[in-house]
């Protein structure tokens with residue numbers, strides 16, 4: 171270390187003398203030259219004195235800047251769910267459509283909170299073409315229960331255009347109960363699979379299957395909870411299953427642990443680590459649930475026990491896990507009872523918001539600016 175410092179000192183002295191001399195060749199005035207050499211001298215002295223404390227100054231500079239960028243990205247990923255709702259009665263309430271349901275009576279709109287922290291992230295509602303650019307050539311897998319199905323529908327709505335002919339048939343096919351669904355949107359080479367996976371164990375099997383086939387989707391959205399709550403009604407079992415899922419996901423990732431680097435891993439072919447999202451459970455409004463069985467089994471107490479199990483599983487980013495939360499809980503809580511008819515499945519705008527949240531997180535993670 172001493173020798174290094176001495177050599178640096180000599181080097182610094184040379185620079186302090188030679189650079190201003192070179193500048194003098196460039197017709198700088200004597201005062202300017204003195205100023206430059208003074209400034210250089212001070213800068214170099216600071217560097218030399220700091221050197222022993224850091225592996226190298228350049229390492230320091232890159233680590234500081236990556237920490238700053240990393241912090242910004244982590245904080246934006248954490249803020250991406252901060253959405254506020256405006257739900258108000260529609261002006262023309264006298265709808266004569268006998269089929270109109272109670273949720274149709276309310277105008278709902280959402281946006282990201284206007285706090286300075288959230289604004290700094292510049293989240294945007296993405297247009298069809300934004301989404302097409304972002305997802306061009308991607309493989310997206312959405313797996314889970316009915317909430318996941320609604321998210322898949324909402325994503326296709328955005329990419330295909332909600333009122334296209336194509337979307338009508340998608341809607342029909344996607345809602346065949348309890349079945350998988352695949353679509354290739356040729357225009358943008360987007361492949362999307364919906365996988366009906368009502369239990370956490372089904373998600374674990376899915377991960378195992380992908381691992382076995384060595385096929386890695388670009389985006390993997392998973393979520394489960396309600397089905398398990400209704401049919402098994404045992405939060406410890408849910409907790410155990412989530413932990414197994416977490417282990418499986420962690421070992422699945424070619425490149426876990428850092429949001430910071432999403433580059434290719436070393437190896438013959440570059441494999442990017444998939445972007446992973448967990449679809450949280452919606453708030454349940456017990457009195458609105460449509461069967462007696464649901465009202466009994468899906469109590470608030472049970473809901474909270476399931477929610478704790480998710481927290482304890484360390485599956486999510488917030489708890490050091492691999493998956494980014496799409497916070498359906500806060501979306502549904504904030505949209506409120508006027509956004510649901512059955513206390514469980516919510517208005518399309520909730521899942522639309524969820525999709526925009528996911529795409530914005532995706533933009534941050536892949537630091538793409540489109």
Ligand SMILES: *[C@@H]1O[C@H](CO)[C@@H](O)[C@H](O)[C@H]1NC(C)=O
Nearest residue numbers: 265266267268269270271274
């Ligand atoms: C109401 O729903 C029924 C059956 O679902 C349908 O046949 C009818 O056309 C609908 N009416 C309107 C006004 O949409």
Ligand SMILES: *[C@@H]1O[C@H](CO)[C@@H](O)[C@H](O)[C@H]1NC(C)=O
Nearest residue numbers: 302303304306307357358359
């Ligand atoms: C998708 O990407 C391909 C090649 O990367 C490009 O040729 C094509 O125009 C893109 N399509 C859209 C809709 O952005």
Ligand SMILES: *[C@@H]1O[C@H](CO)[C@@H](O)[C@H](O)[C@H]1NC(C)=O
Nearest residue numbers: 366367368369371372373375
């Ligand atoms: C999901 O898992 C359950 C229990 O582990 C199993 O009985 C069922 O067949 C699985 N369903 C699918 C669609 O894989």
Ligand SMILES: *[C@@H]1O[C@H](CO)[C@@H](O)[C@H](O)[C@H]1NC(C)=O
Nearest residue numbers: 403404405406407408410411
């Ligand atoms: C709940 O699940 C746990 C873990 O799988 C199991 O040990 C326990 O017996 C189950 N409880 C009931 C009431 O089935």
Ligand SMILES: *[C@@H]1O[C@H](CO)[C@@H](O)[C@H](O)[C@H]1NC(C)=O
Nearest residue numbers: 294296297299300533539540
């Ligand atoms: C989305 O597209 C619009 C124009 O179509 C553009 O102004 C905007 O910057 C795009 N958003 C992103 C996130 O790139």
